[in-house]
Amino acid sequence: MADGGTEHADQPDESFIYLRLAGDRFDAPGMPANSIIEVQRLSELIYDVARGVWLEQNPGRSRVPSAFVAALDLRLVSIGEGSALPVLRLPRPTAEDEEFLPVFDTAREVILDTFASVSDDRRLPDYFPRAALPALRRVGKTLADSDSMTLGNPRRALPDAQEPRRVEVGVETVEILECIDAALAAQPGPAELEGVVTEFDGYRGRFELRDLHGVIHVCKLASFEREVSEAVKAALAPDGVTAPDVVVSGIGVRDIRDRLNDLWDVHDVRVIRTYREKALMQKLSVVKGLRHGWWGGSSEAPDRDAVRSLEAALPRLGLLDVALAIGANAEGSVVLEWTRGTTAYTAHLEPGGNLFLCSDNTDTDELDERQLDYSEARLVRFVESGRIDV
Numbered sequence: 414m415a416d417g418g419t420e421h422a423d424q425p426d427e428s429f430i431y432l433r434l435a436g437d438r439f440d441a442p443g444m445p446a447n448s449i450i451e452v453q454r455l456s457e458l459i460y461d462v463a464r465g466v467w468l469e470q471n472p473g474r475s476r477v478p479s480a481f482v483a484a485l486d487l488r489l490v491s492i493g494e495g496s497a498l499p500v501l502r503l504p505r506p507t508a509e510d511e512e513f514l515p516v517f518d519t520a521r522e523v524i525l526d527t528f529a530s531v532s533d534d535r536r537l538p539d540y541f542p543r544a545a546l547p548a549l550r551r552v553g554k555t556l557a558d559s560d561s562m563t564l565g566n567p568r569r570a571l572p573d574a575q576e577p578r579r580v581e582v583g584v585e586t587v588e589i590l591e592c593i594d595a596a597l598a599a600q601p602g603p604a605e606l607e608g609v610v611t612e613f614d615g616y617r618g619r620f621e622l623r624d625l626h627g628v629i630h631v632c633k634l635a636s637f638e639r640e641v642s643e644a645v646k647a648a649l650a651p652d653g654v655t656a657p658d659v660v661v662s663g664i665g666v667r668d669i670r671d672r673l674n675d676l677w678d679v680h681d682v683r684v685i686r687t688y689r690e691k692a693l694m695q696k697l698s699v700v701k702g703l704r705h706g707w708w709g710g711s712s713e714a715p716d717r718d719a720v721r722s723l724e725a726a727l728p729r730l731g732l733l734d735v736a737l738a739i740g741a742n743a744e745g746s747v748v749l750e751w752t753r754g755t756t757a758y759t760a761h762l763e764p765g766g767n768l769f770l771c772s773d774n775t776d777t778d779e780l781d782e783r784q785l786d787y788s789e790a791r792l793v794r795f796v797e798s799g800r801i802d803v
Contacts, residue, residue, distance in 0.1 A: 431565035463520035465542020604665030690731025713745035
């Protein structure tokens with residue numbers, strides 16, 4: 414399950430990773446013969462993840478140094494509380510191997526992050542090394558339905574006031590991993606995601622996209638896509654909200670529920686709704702919700718055709734640098750209001766396909782009013798320039 418508390422006594426500070434096996438069969442002295450393999454598989458997972466972390470930190474290298482392999486020498490030094498508390502220790506490496514210790518510690522945290530993410534969100538973190546997935550899938554295979562395995566970091570790796578992490582792995586987690594593995598084995602292909610860019614990491618060439626359902630996706634740029642990188646930066650929401658909606662095109666794989674997770678080789682990012690258009694859509698949605706009697710017994714709900722006409726015009730109006738207020742009147746018209754300098758402007762999209770336009774210069778008292786047939790081009794021109802096309 415997700416990160417948990419510390420109900421049981423911790424292992425000695427010498428342990429590299431906290432490991433507790435829970436279940437009736439682990440209470441008796443000695444470890445069940447088919448369960449000792451879980452310790453071996455966990456050790457293999459730590460190595461594979463550490464290898465992936467080191468290769469990520471050393472681009473251009475395809476193999477880890479031989480000293481790396483020698484330094485990651487995990488030892489099972491004791492088994493406590495029957496067979497429930499195996500203690501895995503990493504002997505102090507030589508001075509020349511000290512550089513690998515941060516990598517090993519990072520690998521442990523990545524493993525904890527991964528099991529927590531799989532249990533809670535049914536997905537792998539984007540930074541989990543995919544080459545380590547086979548080793549990840551093997552962990553927990555011997556667990557019975559009533560068994561569980563708890564992993565965590567030792568107290569020695571934490572500040573004094575911080576509680577150690579504990580992540581529980583059960584049969585359900587193992588089954589989810591099998592589904593993830595099956596989904597990853599699916600054939601990748603062209604895919605698109607729609608949403609808002611919330612974070613951008615230019616150094617790693619990737620960004621995060623929040624889709625229409627609030628799910629965060631990691632998108633990796635294709636190589637040498639400077640124009641796409643600039644498009645991502647231009648669409649970035651500094652506060653996570655104020656940004657245009659974009660469609661991102663790249664390569665992806667659909668999971669067992671036919672949902673896209675992350676994208677890579679992103680080669681196109683295009684704006685489909687500016688932030689102004691989105692703000693106007695939100696204002697219009699309030700108007701659409703008004704019903705008969707919203708402003709007294711005889712007030713009419715906004716005319717549906719007028720609402721649809723304005724909806725169709727929003728993409729063009731959203732491109733204009735004009736602060737539009739959107740409302741309604743009691744006769745069923747949809748009303749736009751804005752100012753430019755000393756002139757106040759009003760546009761009424763009226764029932765029956767009519768358009769009332771008005772400009773009022775409060776400085777000179779110059780007033781211009783026209784009653785016309787509705788035309789999207791006429792409305793947009795009036796908002797953009799203040800001129801009335803007859």
